[in-house]
Amino acid sequence: MDLSAPEEISSLVVYGNQSQLVPPHGSRIAVSTQEDGKRFESWDGTDEVVFGQALCRRDVNRSACGDCVRIASQEIMNKCNYKDADIWYEYCQVSYSYSNFFSAMTYQGQYPDSNNQKQNVSNPKELSSALIKLMDGLISEATWASSMFAVDSSNFSSQGHVYGLVQCTRGISGSDCNNCLRFAWGDLRACCSPHQGGTVVSRYCNVRFELYRFYNQHSKGLGKEKIILLVICIMAGALLASLGICVARRRRKRRMTRDEERDENVLLQELQKPIELSISRGDLEYSDDMFVMDLVTLRAATANFSLTNKLGQGGFGIVYKGILPDGNEIAVKRLSMKSWQGVEEFKNELTLIAKLKHKNLVRLLGWGIDGHEKLLIYEYMANKSLDVFLSDPMKSSQLDWGARYSIINGIARGLLYLHEDSVPKIIHRDLKLSNVLLDIDMVAKISDFGMARIFSEKQNVANTRRVVGTFGYMAPEYAMEGQFSAKSDVFSFGVILLEIISRKKNSGFHLTKRASSLLKYAWILWNEGRELEFVDPFLLKSFPPADVRRIIQIGLLCVQEDPADRPLMTDVVVLLESGPAVLLQPKQPAFSVGRNIPLDRLSMPESSCINDITASTMLPR
Structure with missing residues (x-):
């Protein structure tokens, strides 16, 4: 497939809100872009503000991305004259709304018509098993990756391989990306797991699988070049069709500064001190059942946090099974190493669960902090989750x-x-x-x-x-x-x-x-x-x-x-x-x-x- 050819762009899907009106005639618009898809505040007009976003699939090259966004920006106006709309193509998607969807992540999964054209496989159980492992790995990878994008393949019986792709928009948090992808994967599994392929698209994330390699495996794609994110502000009287005429500006990729890293280290240090003090005062009911464990011991207990010991995953980290030297089984939650929310969750669990004693509540056994590592230790549940x-x-x-x-x-x-x-x-x-x-x-x-x-x-x-x-x-x-x-x-x-x-x-x-x-x-x-x-x-x-x-x-x-x-x-x-x-x-x-x-x-x-x-x-x- 020639990724630079606009005519290869396909699978058009458009959704809009008919309850809204087209903006008044005669206004002007300002458009900005930011590299790597991180959102920024829009500036307000005197009347109405419109928020827009364009996202390219990360494996396509810059030329294909630009062509796709240009076509999509024009077509979204031709297809839906509403105040809230989304359009998806093979290589990109464009969205706009009079509501600030940058400030809230809303999952609204949709099916392209291409799903209806897929044939069933002869061995759906084997495909389902391969898909579960593939998608679980891709979602985990995309959640923690700076690109919020992942592709991979998995062996699928004698029929070859199954190929998967997941991607989130860069403006949402890692936990929101994880939630969005898991809901999209749930929808995809519900509709298409017996089929030879399937796709679920949404404003904030997309998932897809096929029995052929549909992504560009060797291209660097957009890499450090910009994934276009548009913030479109329409002031007194603008034609929304102007969305098709955009001027892009380069913005340097924002990185975590040393000050930000230092601030997180300070927070971790401050967090550790009150925990140690509260344990010494007995506020956390410290006893033989509530212990502090070092990272070396927990690494050994979980085989260095091996995926074979993975029990599950939440928005803040992964839970592993561990076996202590005395043979006791434990569950270890390893919170995200670079997550402010993880720090807050860590503190919340310690201040709440340690005091709770009930047979229908999971018991917290201990905790550990080592640098950026934040670990919570629970009683092991042999039958895992009800889910x-x-x-x-x-x-x-x-x-x-x-x-x-x-x-x-x-x-x-x-x-x-x-x-x-x-x-x-x-x-x-x-x-x-x-x-x-x-x-x-x-x-x-x-x-x-x-x-x-x-x-x-x-x-x-x-x-x-x-x-x-x-x-x-x-x-x-x-x-x-x-x-x-x-x-x-x-x-x-x-x-x-x-x-x-x-x-x-x-x-x-x-x-x-x-x-x-x-x-x-x-x-x-x-x-x-x-x-x-x-x-x-x-x-x-x-x-x-x-x-x-x-x-x-x-x-x-x-x-x-x-x-x-x-x-x-x-x-x-x-x-x-x-x-x-x-x-x-x-x-x-x-x-x-x-x-x-x-x-x-x-x-x-x-x-x-x-x-x-x-x-x-x-x-x-």
């Missing part, structure tokens, strides 16, 4: 109705402890399947308190400008307004409950033909008296129908749109354990946290425009 268990058909078959009910009840009791019995009161803010771990006896334990917040005894609600959490689990008032409370944790619990019963995930469910979200699907079936169709087929021989109806109804009550309509965890535990009882009738739950796509628009023709879609929002930390 891993439910995603595996063989493992999930071990979860009969009794086991799932016990897990649901354990999560509820852990949350009840955090909300009511813990001193101080704690709001988790990131409850999801992957943050519920299972021990050797299948006891559910809530983990990952890096985003948790303390509430005073009389405090019920708090607001934040930095919304953190995971798409699909965030309550609407938190995702849209930054307002969180015990009721926002209740919403997350309701999503988990419905996921456990159905063995389906809320994220990515909108791209199936059943409904636009798992919550909506549950509501439709429950409202029509067909709720048993919602249940994982494996449970059909082991569950009492009346109990399942009651549990689904409790889940729907937990995901009500208005927080006032949701029960407290005290009520949830009573409802779960009281047996038959008269329950309130749930209203239509919140569907807006996540995309709501009409079923007839799951496959869009090329060069088409659709209404903008509602999605949960994560402000950068």
Whole structure:
């Protein structure tokens, strides 16, 4: 493929917001670019401000990038005269909006029509296994790479190789990149894992795989040349079509200065001192169960943080299995070496988890700091996360109705402890399947308190400008307004409950033909008296129908749109354990946290425009 030939650019997809208007006639525009895709503040006009972005695939050369961006900038105006639009080509994408999408990362994954043209493979299980390993490695690499881009291939049976590519825009944080890519990968896996290829595109990240090498492996691509990022400010009266006429300026790549590195070292040093002092005072309940461990010992325990010992990965770092010299198994979370958020999470976990004692909460055993290394040591959970268990058909078959009910009840009791019995009161803010771990006896334990917040005894609600959490689990008032409370944790619990019963995930469910979200699907079936169709087929021989109806109804009550309509965890535990009882009738739950796509628009023709879609929002930390 000749990467410099504009005619090779293909796979046009355009989306816009029809509810918005075209800007008034007669205005002017200013355009700036910044090297390596890092965003900067736009300057305000007297009337309206428009924010724009162009991103080239990092493996293409400068000429192809420029041609693609020029064509895309022209076509986005021809195809969609709206105030919010995106256009994707093979080599680049262009977006603009009257809202400042630089200040908030919103995942809105879309499928190009090319996905519909892919044939199925003859051995989908082998492809799925190869894809999982390939994409997990690519996402990890892109998350920590300065380029936020990764390509690689993996052996795929006798059919050769499967090739993958992931990329994030350079203006988002590493944790947001990780979240975006994992949601995009979830969507891609839901739609295309049995196919010979597939793509999911979004404003902030893209993922793709094929059974042929579609990327430029040997070219340096854009390298240190600029990945074009446009900030377009439209003032009193500008024609938005002017987006096709752009003047680019070079900006030198920003690097972390010595002052910034020194500041992080100071923060780490200051963090270490109060931890040591608090341990000596007994504030962290230091005992034989709470120890400080050096990096050398932890490297030996985890085989130098070998990927073979990797248990999972979150927004701030990777968790490894370790074996101490005495034979005891541990889980070691190695936080990002260059992450301010990692430092804050480290401190948050130490100040919160060390004081929490409950059988349904993961126990923190110790910690360690060595230079930029920040490590947290937890009790080892032999059955990993609930997410891993439910995603595996063989493992999930071990979860009969009794086991799932016990897990649901354990999560509820852990949350009840955090909300009511813990001193101080704690709001988790990131409850999801992957943050519920299972021990050797299948006891559910809530983990990952890096985003948790303390509430005073009389405090019920708090607001934040930095919304953190995971798409699909965030309550609407938190995702849209930054307002969180015990009721926002209740919403997350309701999503988990419905996921456990159905063995389906809320994220990515909108791209199936059943409904636009798992919550909506549950509501439709429950409202029509067909709720048993919602249940994982494996449970059909082991569950009492009346109990399942009651549990689904409790889940729907937990995901009500208005927080006032949701029960407290005290009520949830009573409802779960009281047996038959008269329950309130749930209203239509919140569907807006996540995309709501009409079923007839799951496959869009090329060069088409659709209404903008509602999605949960994560402000950068």
